[in-house]
Structures are given as C-alpha cells and as structure tokens.
Amino acid sequence: QVQLVESGGGLVQAGGSLRLSCAASGRTVSSSALGWFRQAPGREREFVAGISWSGVRTYNTDSVKGRFTISRDNARNTVYLQMNSLEPEDTAVYYCAATGRALLLHRDEVNGWGQGTQVTVAS
Numbered sequence: 001q002v003q004l005v006e007s008g009g010g011l012v013q014a015g016g017s018l019r020l021s022c023a024a025s026g027r028t029v030s031s032s033a034l035g036w037f038r039q040a041p042g043r044e045r046e047f048v049a050g051i052s053w054s055g056v057r058t059y060n061t062d063s064v065k066g067r068f069t070i071s072r073d074n075a076r077n078t079v080y081l082q083m084n085s086l087e088p089e090d091t092a093v094y095y096c097a098a099t100g101r102a103l104l105l106h107r108d109e110v111n112g113w114g115q116g117t118q119v120t121v122a123s
Contacts, residue, residue: 002026002098002112009094009117012086016121021083022096026081032112034072034079035104038092040117045095049081050104057103064090086121093118 008020024034035050049060049070058070067086072079079096096114097104104110 002029002032002096003031004098004114006094006096006098006114006117009119011096011120011122013026014086014121014123016086017082017084018086018118018119019096020083020096020119022079022081024077024079024096028072028100029077029098031100032098033098033104034080035097035110036070036081037107037110038090038095039095039096039116040092043092045107047107048094051079052103059103059105073088077078083119086119088121088123091119091121 003025005023032051036048037045039045047120051058051070055072067084068080093116095116097110098112099109
C-alpha cells in the first residue's frame with residue numbers, strides 16, 4: 001500500500017500558476033503509477049493527469065492539456081503537478097492517487113488516495 005501526502009494548494013488569480021506536490025511512501029511506491037484527480041463542489045471526482053512508474057508515459061485530460069504538466073522524481077518519491085494559466089473552473093480539491101497498473105487513468109483503478117489540497121482560482 002502507498003501512503004500519499006499532498007501540498008502546494010492555495011489561492012491564485014486567474015492566469016496564475018501553482019505547483020502541487022505529492023510525497024509518496026510505502027514499499028510499492030517505486031513500482032506504482034501515480035496521478036492527480038480533482039473534485040469541485042457538487043461534482044464527481046475527475047481524472048486530471050497520470051504518470052507511469054518510470055515517468056516516461058504521461059496523460060492529461062483534455063481540459064488541462066497545454067496548461068498542466070505532471071512529473072515525478074523517484075529519488076524523492078514525489079510526483080508534481082505544475083498548473084499554469086489557471087482558470088476559475090480549475091477550482092477544486094486536488095487529490096494524489098496511486099495504482100498498481102502501468103498508468104493511472106480512471107478512478108476505479110486507484111488503490112490509494114491522499115487527503116487532498118484545495119486550489120482556488122479567483123476571477
């Protein structure tokens with residue numbers, strides 16, 4: 001099982017940037033694909049970005065392509081989400097997630113969640 005702790009959320013103006021971090025621990029972390037999901041008030045938790053255990057394969061949902069970048073540093077057991085050109089619609093609680101699959105793409109593939117970090121984008 002992988003334990004995940006997010007940080008880096010906050011309040012930012014539209015057009016601004018934030019970088020989220022997720023520190024992972026546990027004996028399977030080096031072989032786990034990781035990803036980010038988000039949940040806005042009144043909406044379901046949705047996939048944002050995923051990265052394979054090696055960091056070679058990444059995938060972003062369409063609404064964030066060209067704006068968000070996922071990366072990982074396996075030496076630090078940390079995954080990042082660089083968010084640029086933020087929009088009010090990006091306001092949500094962002095969750096780090098892990099899977100035993102090769103790449104994390106869907107909520108039902110998750111076997112571990114972080115506690116979440118709030119991102120608020122003001123217009």
